Amino acid sequence: MTLVHTAHDRAVTTLTLDSPANRNALSAALVGELADALTHCGKDSDVRAIVLTHTGNTFSAGADLRDPSHPDALVALLRQLVALPKPVVARVTGHVRAGGLGLLGACDIAAASLEATFAFTEVRIGVAPAVISLPILPRADPRALARYYLTGERFDATEAVRTGLLTTAGDDVDVTLAPVLDGLRRSSPQGLAETKALLTARVLEAFDRDAADLTALSARLFSSAQAREGMTAFLERRDPAWVV
Template sequence: MVTTAHDRGITTLTLDSPANRNALSARLVDALRAALDTCARDPAVRAVLLTHTGTTFSAGADLKEPASPYTFVSLMRRIVELPKPVVARVTGHVRAGGLGLLGACDLAFADRTAADFAFTEVRIGVAPAVISLPLLPRLAPRAAARYYLTGERFDAAAAVGAGILTEAADDVDAALAPVLDGLRKASPQGLAESKRLLTADVLRAFDDHAEDLVQRSASLFVSAEAREGIAAFLERRDAAWVR
């Protein structure tokens, strides 16, 4: 479910679960965590590039085979704490929990025309609870309010303005090339210590709020309103509250 390739200090981890649009199933989350652990131990890895197959980076939580909130929080924290930069490369759709992965990454680049984004939780009766841990320290407050509350889709340019993306480009690989070359030239210690400075506020959010948000997420997903919202989503119909 996660494939690995290595080239001159950069290890590329590719989400490869096309049957469910790279949704965050328990198996996918475990596979990505294991791959990141391998990268952390390997001195040949200077940085990690996180990308995807197909037209969807991640559809968010797998509603049929979900990972536990604790497991997903652990995965996001692993990305944040990894002593090597993690760079996201997006050429498709990103929804809900997939945005949590982007928030945990140090840098995120997306195709200007092919990528789009949405916090769809509000439309199924839940909230973007645990993904707020890496996202809210990075997001512009007005953008967070708009997209959390409406669930509307927005493009890569708006995602840059919101603080989700580093850059939107017509040729995402061309935009990434100088960044990856820069990471190859940086020292391992310099990268690790610079990343510690950059992620301090995000890690404080995990320390202070993770347990509360895990409990909140778990309670929302078993509520009657969420059961209706999830059923409506799976049945491709409007939920009972839609007017």
């Protein structure tokens, strides 16, 4: 079953995450298919820009607790999004949780409808938003991240724009994105590639400096006793033992 669908219209390729059974969670299979699709887009001279979107009411629920991708694979995917010499635009009409926010943060432009919601839920299952911090920390407001990283609170699209996790939001995400896509179609491939390189230099520096340490941290936390309790509680739909 194909988990990432591809469509092309006037120099813009849309990649649609389509794994509704697990709310587009970052399984090993989905991460692999998305990486392959991005590689193809990067080599295709007809592709000026990429839109990353989803089916269902969830852009991505984060790590697939039943079939997780290896931290190295997720780091490679996030770096691929950042380093791709073509702009990647996130189009969100539903919920984004945990690792899904890593995908959002790795995109160059991110737009959502106003009904979208967001949460860094890692802390509630005994882990931390480790590898997804690579694209997020250089781009988002540190005070806001401190609150939402530490509490796991849910927040709305307006707040996500304020914090820098989103570029823009509106009632109709396609209306909101129309001038963005028009601008990308009017821009030269060389101009886009060189401008993106300027914008992403600091983010790529974070990957080169911190990826190995954060990958090791993620692996250590996910194998811990508290994470096992947190993930078991999540799957059993109960509070973990530490909730008071």
